[in-house]
Amino acid sequence: MPAPQCASCRKARAALRRPRSGQALCGTCFCAAFEAEVLHTVVAGRLLPPGAVVAVGASGGKDSTVLAHVLRELAPRLAISLHLVAVDEGIGGYRDAALAAVRRQAARWELPLTVVAYAELFGGWTMDAVARSTAGSGRSRSCCTFCGVLRRRALEEGARRVGATHVVTGHNADDMAETVLMNFLRGDAGRLARGGGLGSPGEGGALPRCRPLQLASQKEVVLYAHFRRLDYFSEECVYAPEAFRGHARELLKLLEAARPSAVLDLVHSAERLALAPAARPPPPGACSRCGALASRALCQACALLDGLNRGRPRLAIGKGRGGLDEEGPPGRRGSQPSGPPASEPIPGF
Amino acid sequence: MCEVGEDYRAPAGQPPPRPGREQKCVKCKEGLPVVVIRAGDAFCRDCFKAFYVHKFRAVLGKNRLIFPGEKVLLAWSGGPSSSSMLWQVLEGLSRDSAKRLRFVPGVVYADEGAACGQSPEDRAKTVAEAKLVLQSVGFPWHIVALEEVFSLPPSVLRCSAREPVGTEGAYKAAVDSFLQQQHALGEEQQSLPCPPRPPIRAGPPTAGQTEALSTLFSSVETLTAKEELLRTLRTHLILHVARTHGYSKVMMGDSCTRLAIKLMTSLALGRGAFLAWDTGFSDERHGDVVVVRPMREHTLKEVAFYNRLFAVPSVFTPAVDTKAPEKASIHRLMEAFILRLQAQFPSTVSTVYRTSEKLVKAPRDGCAAGTPGPRCLLCMCVLDVDTADSATAFGAQTSSQLPQTQPPVAQAEAPTVSCCCTGMGGARHCCRTEEDPRARVIEQLCYGCRVNMKDLPSLDPLPPYILAEAQLRSQRAEAEQIQEYLLEDREDEDARPGES
Numbered sequence: 001m002p003a004p005q006c007a008s009c010r011k012a013r014a015a016l017r018r019p020r021s022g023q024a025l026c027g028t029c030f031c032a033a034f035e036a037e038v039l040h041t042v043v044a045g046r047l048l049p050p051g052a053v054v055a056v057g058a059s060g061g062k063d064s065t066v067l068a069h070v071l072r073e074l075a076p077r078l079a080i081s082l083h084l085v086a087v088d089e090g091i092g093g094y095r096d097a098a099l100a101a102v103r104r105q106a107a108r109w110e111l112p113l114t115v116v117a118y119a120e121l122f123g124g125w126t127m128d129a130v131a132r133s134t135a136g137s138g139r140s141r142s143c144c145t146f147c148g149v150l151r152r153r154a155l156e157e158g159a160r161r162v163g164a165t166h167v168v169t170g171h172n173a174d175d176m177a178e179t180v181l182m183n184f185l186r187g188d189a190g191r192l193a194r195g196g197g198l199g200s201p202g203e204g205g206a207l208p209r210c211r212p213l214q215l216a217s218q219k220e221v222v223l224y225a226h227f228r229r230l231d232y233f234s235e236e237c238v239y240a241p242e243a244f245r246g247h248a249r250e251l252l253k254l255l256e257a258a259r260p261s262a263v264l265d266l267v268h269s270a271e272r273l274a275l276a277p278a279a280r281p282p283p284p285g286a287c288s289r290c291g292a293l294a295s296r297a298l299c300q301a302c303a304l305l306d307g308l309n310r311g312r313p314r315l316a317i318g319k320g321r322g323g324l325d326e327e328g329p330p331g332r333r334g335s336q337p338s339g340p341p342a343s344e345p346i347p348g349f
Numbered sequence: 350m351c352e353v354g355e356d357y358r359a360p361a362g363q364p365p366p367r368p369g370r371e372q373k374c375v376k377c378k379e380g381l382p383v384v385v386i387r388a389g390d391a392f393c394r395d396c397f398k399a400f401y402v403h404k405f406r407a408v409l410g411k412n413r414l415i416f417p418g419e420k421v422l423l424a425w426s427g428g429p430s431s432s433s434m435l436w437q438v439l440e441g442l443s444r445d446s447a448k449r450l451r452f453v454p455g456v457v458y459a460d461e462g463a464a465c466g467q468s469p470e471d472r473a474k475t476v477a478e479a480k481l482v483l484q485s486v487g488f489p490w491h492i493v494a495l496e497e498v499f500s501l502p503p504s505v506l507r508c509s510a511r512e513p514v515g516t517e518g519a520y521k522a523a524v525d526s527f528l529q530q531q532h533a534l535g536e537e538q539q540s541l542p543c544p545p546r547p548p549i550r551a552g553p554p555t556a557g558q559t560e561a562l563s564t565l566f567s568s569v570e571t572l573t574a575k576e577e578l579l580r581t582l583r584t585h586l587i588l589h590v591a592r593t594h595g596y597s598k599v600m601m602g603d604s605c606t607r608l609a610i611k612l613m614t615s616l617a618l619g620r621g622a623f624l625a626w627d628t629g630f631s632d633e634r635h636g637d638v639v640v641v642r643p644m645r646e647h648t649l650k651e652v653a654f655y656n657r658l659f660a661v662p663s664v665f666t667p668a669v670d671t672k673a674p675e676k677a678s679i680h681r682l683m684e685a686f687i688l689r690l691q692a693q694f695p696s697t698v699s700t701v702y703r704t705s706e707k708l709v710k711a712p713r714d715g716c717a718a719g720t721p722g723p724r725c726l727l728c729m730c731v732l733d734v735d736t737a738d739s740a741t742a743f744g745a746q747t748s749s750q751l752p753q754t755q756p757p758v759a760q761a762e763a764p765t766v767s768c769c770c771t772g773m774g775g776a777r778h779c780c781r782t783e784e785d786p787r788a789r790v791i792e793q794l795c796y797g798c799r800v801n802m803k804d805l806p807s808l809d810p811l812p813p814y815i816l817a818e819a820q821l822r823s824q825r826a827e828a829e830q831i832q833e834y835l836l837e838d839r840e841d842e843d844a845r846p847g848e849s
Contacts (some may be wrong), residue, residue, distance in 0.1 A: 251682070271621070
């Protein structure tokens with residue numbers, strides 16, 4: 001049975017059905033609709049004003065590739081200029097291949113690329129070193145916690161180096177849904193209180209950041225990359241199987257099978273959570289070490305690095321945080337990051 | 350587990366000692382332990398009972414919502430948690446006077462066999478078993494069949510105002526005056542529980558009603574929507590019983606485990622705005638009748654052990670999702686997921702529960718404070734569907750828009766709500782001109798109820814009170830709309846703007 005006609009242009013044969021509405025569209029019309037929806041998200045939310053210099057967090061994966069491509073298409077209409085910022089976490093066998101993909105993209109699209117490495121910014125700590133350090137504690141490694149905090153700091157630093165005014169990342173609707181599930185299962189009331197919404201406006205010295213793909217479902221992102229024949233890196237990080245997010249992801253897949261609108265329903269719920277004032281993070285002050293915006297005495301990046309440097313990697317991951325003010329033995333305090341960048345700690349999503 | 354706030358512990362040299370035969374109860378250090386609660390706390394029988402009972406009374410005492418002498422309706426489903434709750438109330442009322450619970454209980458049992466597809470013989474058998482248990486308990490009891498929703502009045506869906514909740518001082522004063530009263534009445538009157546009054550029933554359901562109910566439930570396309578519909582109708586029915594017989598509080602027997610599952614399920618159903626009402630201790634959305642959940646700190650494991658050790662009677666009633674495969678509905682999925690995760694990370698349920706305690710009953714920051722908006726027709730929470738500016742309004746629009754080229758389907762049979770009003774609450778006039786009764790009902794629902802209604806292809810099998818109330822509300826809204834144009838000093842004009 002031949003495919004139905006495209007519902008939009010009614011000339012070409014339909015090549016796909018949109019996952020959410022079941023509408024049959026040809027490739028060109030689908031890409032046009034996808035781009036139009038991203039444009040609407042950006043314009044309606046006033047996310048990227050004209051003249052903005054936008055740093056795109058590029059990991060080489062499908063989300064950031066699609067994001068970069070769509071924003072490049074929309075750049076003339078939005079009057080923004082783009083820079084790609086890639087973060088090298090130092091994960092052997094994974095990040096090198098991903099960075100190669102980013103370099104190819106930058107060359108093909110003629111966009112300036114800046115690479116920021118953990119080893120350079122954080123005193124020699126690569127993710128592999130962090131993983132080795134946290135593996136000793138016997139329980140599941142929490143290296144993903146480190147990576148998330150440090151990557152956002154690195155992204156901010158990279159954005160500053162290129163003189164950007166906004167930071168964008170490629171999180172899609174599925175990511176948002178997984179995040180809210182995960183935060184409930186972990187009991188992270190602070191992140192729940194901060195989450196939802198279209199991004200953070202940026203407080204103090206931090207750059208405003210947003211997620212233009214936030215309402216696009218993951219399937220559509222993959223379909224777009226397919227129809228535009230985008231070259232991206234599709235392997236999973238070597239540490240991903242140990243992350244807690246895997247449970248939330250599995251649950252989301254099951255929920256979506258039972259009810260197709262589950263992803264949107266979760267995003268709707270996340271937007272409307274009301275948490276007690278006591279659960280919300282305290283008003284931000286300044287980190288005592290690097291001067292960045294922080295809710296506590298030390299910003300989270302400095303706290304995590306401190307724990308690593310003292311050989312107690314789980315120091316900053318936990319309720320107590322009492323040991324943070326101790327002076328470690330002099331021999332241990334080897335490589336302190338010299339002049340960490342003055343940028344804000346990460347509000348999680 | 351990567352639980353936030355997990356304390357750092359130095360790597361243990363050897364695993365903690367396993368409880369051996371010689372171990373004693375951790376509380377009294379004397380008795381032989383019979384059950385292990387939480388992680389490794391072994392209790393003997395008496396200490397376990399004291400712990401269990403204490404928790405129940407502590408939850409009631411901490412919240413101070415149930416005033417002495419108040420009439421409280423216990424919603425009993427026959428399952429272990431609500432049976433345990435019943436038993437706790439029974440025991441609590443028969444204690445010595447100083448520590449006695451001081452309210453007047455009644456029990457309601459809802460027979461849902463028609464919705465679950467049970468045969469009449471099975472239903473009669475289950476009801477007979479339930480009656481036996483209720484008679485032995487001794488409180489005034491009501492057995493209602495779910496078919497009675499077809500004779501409910503539309504006033505069930507209206508939120509009646511209630512007197513403001515008393516302050517701390519008012520509660521203490523009420524307790525003191527109650528005690529004085531009892532003392533004055535003399536001792537004899539306190540010790541006898543009230544004799545079981547004859548059951549108050551409207552008569553067995555007619556075959557026509559049973560037929561209508563099973564038509565309704567078989568027309569729902571997904572199990573998720575079925576469960577939600579059943580929950581809604583059951584709530585309305587119990588509310589009606591409470592209002593008719595003058596009960597001001599309803600006690601539900603949801604345990605900690607069930608509430609954690611319910612919270613995650615509500616999240617997945619789009620009810621994030623109402624989590625505090627759905628899973629908190631007290632739920633006052635109905636106004637005059639307040640729903641409380643005194644079993645919310647007991648885990649299902651504790652309930653099961655208590656029921657077994659102390660022989661609490663319960664009645665097994667099959668539900669809509671009995672024997673359904675795991676992936677059949679969101680409720681089943683979430684239950685299986687949480688219980689599986691709990692087996693791997695034993696603190697899952699308590700973590701979710703603790704997070705639920707931090708939720709407040711308020712609109713999110715940044716939303717307009719002031720007069721609360723209209724309430725959802727079915728779940729009676731303040732509507733949470735925003736204007737087009739909300740992120741999900743846009744997402745919902747793209748998902749429900751059907752291409753214009755499809756031939757217009759007959760309006761009463763529209764499979765999905767295809768007009769743009771799904772996401773945006775503001776633009777209602779386009780629906781009005783088409784006079785689509787379905788759209789009229791849909792726009793009075795909150796987001797979660799709207800998504801459920803998508804699985805109901807036609808609204809006709811719904812009980813009449815829902816449709817009548819929907820009609821009334823939209824007429825009232827229309828009347829408000831034209832109110833500004835009416836000139837008041839015209840006496841010859843018919844002053845009845847609601848009729849069109």
